[in-house]
Amino acid sequence: MTNGLEWVAACDADALQPEELRRFDYGGRTFVIVRSSEGDYFALDGHCSHEKVHLADGIVDGHIIECPKHFGTFDYRTGEARALPACVDLRRYEVKIDGNEVFIRL
Amino acid sequence: MLVTHERLAELGILYLEGTSVESIDRAAHAVILSGGTRLGYERLLLATGARPRIMNKTVEPKSRITTLRTYADAVAIRSTLGPQCKVLVIGGGFIGLEVAASAVTKGASVTVLEAGPRLLMRAVPALMADLIRAKHERSGVRIVTGANVKCIDVNESCSAVFLEDGRKHFANIVLVGIGAVPNVELAQAAGLATDNGIMLDETLATSDPDIFAAGDCCSFPHRLYGERIRLEAWRNAREQGAAAAANMLGAERPYIKVPWFWSDQYDETLQIAGLFREQDALIPRVLGPRGQLLFCLAADGRLVAAAGFGSLGAIAKEVRFAEGMIAQGFAPKPEALANPSISLKLLSSQHRSSL
Known part of the structure; x- marks a missing residue:
């Protein structure tokens, strides 16, 4: 399916250390880019599904991303909500690395 | 629900x-x-919560005094706030200051009356409380400390608050935020021990081993601080509920989570991990205009508390990593804590790898 979806450059791959988060805004929307401890990249909706708090201000622990405000957690590989008060999953986006750039499919 | x-x-x-x-x-x-x-x-959990403390100095009718505890309270208060509104807040704690911030942002004229010598006496060290006071005063809130209320005359349209020193304050809304009282009546009537709440052991069991309690209604010994504490915070209620449930099923694990509080005022966030106590040493870390961190070291060098006030992005990660260090009993160097170029994440990972 290519209906309107395009690869958008989000950030430099080496700008993120393992277990680091980066905010990315595009087209009036906001996202969070995650680099796992294994070095893989993931992209999710930027705001916690509980309240409008940006997850890029949170922390990464294993495969979990934790909201800085009320400690709702998500598995960033799937977007699945894992701990209250977050109970709605986050949308996850496809990611690819091209050269030194992280692209997400929007 | x-x-x-x-x-x-x-x-x-x-x-x-x-x-x-x-x-x-x-x-x-x-x-x-x-x-x-x-x-x-077979096992019983008491999660009876707390209720707002009511002043015993109120002139009738008591019902006209506003308190904030429930969603319905919040909606009702919000509907009355506006530019023509004069608001008196009695109590310079979290609840009172959050209402003051919201009210002044909605254009109301706001005065906070605090009986103590400064704001946020209970959970927040003076250095942090002074920053918060400055933020409120810049935003137009009048703050009166040492204000002992003598009586309140509550009327349909205008209420008067009389202070012990003879001063008077008038307002349309009087919000009383002077703390909460644990709901212990049921436990007491059943003969369970109470001490500033339903009295628990480390596993959250009451004096009856088949009855447990969790949340704002109970007090429990905390091994990080060597004292009995009672917490009125959402995160404690959630975590204690889960811990009590596990112990009711036989886990027998002591509850050792680091106490944690937060308060949002204006566009700033206050986060506190651990307990600040008089006898401990304070180490500030200045983050410039974005915020301020404050750490607290016990006499043996262990980090026992950390607080941050400022933008969420500036303080949240640092307080979160500090919380991990508090839980592990780390004793970081004061110079490292004071140095804004050393992230708490790095400090805690260095410490972990040195074990």
Whole structure:
């Protein structure tokens, strides 16, 4: 399916250390880019599904991303909500690395 | 409601709405409900919460005094706030200051009356409380400390608050935020021990080993601080609920989570991990205009508390990593804590790898 979806450059791959988060805004929307401890990249909706708090201000622990405000957690590989008060999953986006750039499919 | 009726049914939880527990028959392991029904239990959890502390100096009718505890309270208060509104807040704690911030942002004229010598006496060290006071004053809130209320005359349209020193304040709304009282009556009537709340051991069991408690209603010994504490915070209620449930099923694990509080005022966030105590050393870390961190080291060098006030992005990660260090009993170097170029993440990972 290519209906309107395009690869958008989000950030430099080496700008993120393992277990680091980066905010990315595009087209009036906001996202969070995650680099796992294994070095893989993931992209999710930027705001916690509980309240409008940006997850890029949170922390990464294993495969979990934790909201800085009320400690709702998500598995960033799937977007699945894992701990209250977050109970709605986050949308996850496809990611690819091209050269030194992280692209997400929007 | 936090959970739907469908979900409760799915989990096999019988939920009785509009029903109160009249008493506990500990010998028979049963609770007696309003209406007389008896429900048997093997283990019982008391999660009775707390209620706003009411001033005993109120002139009738008491009902005109506003308190903030529930969602309905919040909606009702919000509907009355506006540019023509004069608001008096009695109590310079979290609740009072959050209402003051919201009210002044909505254009109301706001005065906070605090009996103590400064704001946020209970949980927040003076250095942090001064920053918060400055933020409020810049935003137009009048703050009066050392204000002992003598009596309140509450009327339909205008209320008067009289102070011991003879001063008077008038307002349309008087919000009283002077703390909460744990709901211990049911436990007391059942002969359970209480001490600033339902008295628990480290595993959150009451003086009856088949009865547990969690949340704002209970006090428990905390091994990080060597004292009995009671917490009125959302995160504690959530974590204690889960811990009590595990122990009711036989886990027998002590509850050792680091106390944690937060408060949002204006566009700033205050986060506190651990307990600040008079006798401990304070180490500030200045983050420039974005915020301020404050650490607290016990006499043996252990980090026992950390606080941050400022933008969420500036403080949240640092307080979160500090919380991990508090839990592990780390004793970081004061110079490192004071140095804004050393992230707490790095400090805590260095410490972990040195173990």
